[in-house]
Amino acid sequence: MTTARSAGQGTRSGGGEAPAGLHGEVRGGSHGGLRAGLCDDPPDGFQDDAARVPDEALLRAVVDACGEGVVLCDAGQVVARNAAAARMLPAARPGTAAASAGEALSDPGHPEGESREVAVAGRRLLVRRESFGTRHRAWYLRDVTAEHARTEALLAERRRTGFLLEAGRRLASSLNPRRCARAAVELACPFLADAAMVVLPPAARRQAPWLRSVPGRPVMQEGVIGPAEVAQVPGLTEALAGFPPVPSRWLDPAQVPEWLLPEGFGVAAHLLVTPLPGNGVPAGALVLARGAGGEPFDEETETLVRVFASRAGAAISAAALYQEQGETNAILTGGLLPPRLPQPAGAELAGSLRAAQQTSLVGGDFYDVCLPGGEAAGGEAGGEALLVLGDVCGKGARAAVLAGQVRQSLRALLLLERRPGRLVALLNRCLLASAVPNSFVTLVLGSLAAAAGGGVRLELVVAGHPPPLVLRADGTVEEVASRGSMLGAMREVVLEPVTVELAPAEVCLFYSDGITEAFGGPSGREMYGGARLKTALAGCAGMPASAVVERLEQLSTEWLAGRVQDDRALLAVRAKGVR
Amino acid sequence: MLEKTPLRTEVRSCEPGTVLLVLTGDLDYDTAAELVAAAQEVLGGGVSRLDLDLSGLDFVDSSGLAALINVYNVAREQEAGLRIVALTSYLRHLFQVTALDHIFELPA
Structure with a gap:
């Protein structure tokens, strides 16, 4: 004072x-x-x-x-209390023993002056004890029920947010539908329910795959169910058809078939069946069950489950779409990937194809080798093998499709015409008739035959493409002196067929402009150029064809140093020695 | 080629009925469509001759050549003449390799 x-x-x-x-x-x-x-x-x-x-x-x-409740005790007997205390703790009437008011006025061992929280008849009280002299004790009570509820609500909200964040993280980490479904099940149990099951949309023979987890058991259970079993579960048929979810209280847990719940689960007390919405089509359904003694699914939980289900559904659906497209892609690109090179008589072949877009594995550069009489004949039947390396206008999948068409057209035309010049002119007319816009192609095409005195003879046509290089036995490198029109552009093409003889161990290299026009080097802006390629090829004298291609590909990759902009193709023909 | 130069097309009219398109930058996969659009717009205006100045082009790839062929075809449809009035030695080499020098009118 x-x-x-x-x-x-x-x-x-x-x-x-x-x-x-x-x-x-x-x-x-x-x-x-x-x-x-x-x-x-x-x-x-x-x-x-x-x-x-x-x-x-x-x-x-x-x-x-005073807003705080005050109860005064004299030797364990309540002697006075204020109005607030009477409201908070009606049992603590003056004249009664303090202990009869229960836990609130009895705290053996709890330090004086320190607050503790006590639940009394639906209220949360913050209680503090102070001593006055040896006999008197005062208890100070503060009603924190509302604060406590707010804190609890906030914590619950935080738990839900945390759960959804974790769900988002885990669901996004896989592009495999089964793994997404597995993540959904593991997330849902035990946070949302005592048992969780994801039923995926019926696939082959109308069988719907399912995944189930039980808390405390690490192994995920899996199986399939038919339409009859689906119909046994209240709400499941509707959920799988994508109908909006119904509140848990509308679903009778007594109707739950035994097979739905894990062994030893007992009876289901509460059931919640929620559709997993996908991209336009349902991605499955989430079945949640709480056992005997479990709390019913309240409105907040049902909302949370719907939000969770929409995330899980989107993830599963995206993964299913990705898988489907991946399978389609694999089928389509299978035909566009570089072919396995056959080995024609008298020569060894090696090729390398690097697509600019690494992920797609396919691009606008291509090469192909057709043996006389087809692959089955093994080329040993004699006659001429046809070699082609080309570059179609554009990049990526679109270019790859055109490249595939060119390869196919050539194989078909080869049945009618084997002379390189005439073959290329026919291909030009095919391309002009193509429905694909900008079907422009440059290529080098050669017909390969074993020469009489060892070595091979190549009849070459260059159509708008960098002319091939020839590595002679003495280590010199020549450029094939031929050029011609790019294909698919003009009705009339100008071509200059030329014949190249390769003595044993000599190499003819077909390449695409992705090799020579690669920007890189020390400055990163320098073009690799024909001169560097010639020098590099000269350094490959004496190597087998596969080593030549490998060496040149490696040099080109080093030159680019990761800055890949264009598809790159190499095809080397090496004349075998006389046996 | 980490930093690509964008394609710029400048339209100049020198004499009546003739339009000169001056191209600078890279004419490649990413920019080829811009040239075709620009040429279509010019040729749609009813000119009798389109001149192309390619001396400012740093890089032309197969898509760029395809675009030039498209311009040539559009010009033929419109019955307009197409001339290349200037180009770099690299481009001249490219035209020779692809035998496009047979169809395009190149400066001496």
Whole structure:
């Protein structure tokens, strides 16, 4: 009190306002006494101390007006309590034993002055004990029910948010529908229910695959069910058809068939069946069950399950789509990948194809080798093998499809015409008739035959393509002196067929402009160019065809240093020595 | 070629009925469609001759050549003349390799 007064005097502020504030808070008290005892600003600071002691009625009024509950005990008996305490703890009536009010007024061992939280008849109370002398104890009670509920709601919300975040993370980490379904099951159990099952849309023979987990058991259970079993589960047929979910209370858990629940689960007390919405089509259904003694699915949980189901459904559906497209892609690209090279008589072949778009594995560069009489004849039957390396306009899958068409057209035309010049002119007319716009192709085509005195003879046509290089036995490199029109552009093509003889161990290299026009090198902006390629090829003298291709491909990749912009193709023919 | 130069097309009209398109930058897979669109717009305006100045092109790939062929075909449809009035030695080599020098009118 003295301290408070001297502080007030020290600051000399608010002296006139304090009484008004206190007047407002006290109800039914003695205003006169209050003013006299507590709040009159002493005019001189020497007022008599005795005049400051308030009477009992005033004290009672002050304590009664307090929002905090106060219970005063004398030797374990309740002797007084204020209005707030009567509201919070009706059992603590004056004259009764403090202990009969239960846990709230009995805290053996709990340190004095420290608050603890107690649940009393639906309320949450914060209780603190103070001792006055040896007999008197006062209990201070604060009702924190609303705060507690708010905190609990916030924590529950946080748990739900955390759950959804974790769900998003785990569901997004796989592009495999089964793994997505497995993640959904593992997430749902035990957070949402005691048992969780994902039923995927019926696939082959109308059998719907399912996955199920049980808490405490690490192994995921899996199986398939037919339409009859689906119909046994309340709400499942509807959910699999994509109908909106119905509240759990509408589903009778007593109708749940035994097979739905894991062994030893007992009876289901609550059931919730939620559709997994996919991209336009249902992605399956999520079946949740809580066992005997479990809480029913409340509205908040049902909302959470719907949000979770939409995420799981989107993930499963995207994964299913991805898998389907992946399978389709694999089938389509299978025909566009570089062919396995046959080995024609008298020569060895090696090729390399690097698509600019690594993920697609296919591009606009292509090569192909057709043996006389087809692959089955093995080329040993004699006659001429046809070699082609080309580049279609464009990049990626679109270019790959055109490249595939060119290869196929050539194989078909080869049945009618084997002379390289005429064959290429026919291909030009095919391309002009093509429905695909911009069907422009440049290529080198050669017909390969074993020469009489060892080595091979190549009849070459160059159509709008960089002319092949020839590595001679003495290590010199020549460029084939031929050129011609690019194909698919003009009705009339100009071609200059040329014959190249390769002595044993000599190499003819077909390549695409992705090799020579590769920008890279030390500056990153320099073109690899024909001169560098010639020098590199000269360094390959004496190597087998596969080593030549491997070496050149490696040099080109080093030159690019990861900055791949164009498809690159190499095809080497090496004349075998005389046996 | 980490930083690609974009294609720029500048339209100049020198004499009545003739339009000169000056191309600079890269004419490749990413920009080929821009040239065709620009040429179609010019030729749609009813000119009797289109001149192309290619001396400012840094790089032309197969898609770029395809675009030039498309321009040639559009010009033929419109019965307009097409001339290449300037080009780099690299482009001249490219035209020779692809034998397009047989169909395009190149400067001496």
